[in-house]
């Protein structure tokens with residue numbers, strides 16, 4: 792989106808927010824974002840939108856699902872999310888961990904006896920190794936998709952719970968920075984599959 796089109800979008804969304812907040816709704820949703828524009832523009836529009844919405848009403852951002860995008864939106868005052876991304880990716884063998892994404896179905900994990908995420912206490916991480924879950928994907932066993940999805944939901948719920956606790960403690964900025972540093976560190980992730988987003 793060009794700068795001029797971005798400004799037009801901000802103005803149009805501001806008019807929409809003005810009309811919506813004139814009505815006594817219980818909360819307000821934000822949508823039409825992360826549909827192909829650069830993430831920085833999406834975040835700028837979230838910031839512009841939330842600045843116009845009542846602070847005492849819930850804000851719900853639709854269809855945004857990466858941990859880093861969620862935490863950035865929380866920093867702008869968004870309260871709720873929903874998105875298919877974590878479980879859709881999990882069903883395809885890409886798993887979120889506290890140190891970034893791993894593609895667990897890759898051959899690199901065939902002998903990796905660590906859990907999907909060593910920092911996770913979900914059912915899948917407590918009981919099964921990356922090697923076993925990779926085997927399930929390789930053999931087309933649906934249990935692989937189910938375990939990866941279960942972990943994905945646990946990871947996202949835990950991340951949001953940690954964010955809420957950090958807000959209550961008045962240390963959200965520090966939590967956000969620490970999470971981003973760990974998530975993009977790639978530590979514990981095999982170099983061949985290291986990713987940063």
Ligand SMILES: [Zn+2]
Nearest residue numbers: 911913916942
């Ligand atoms: Zn887990």
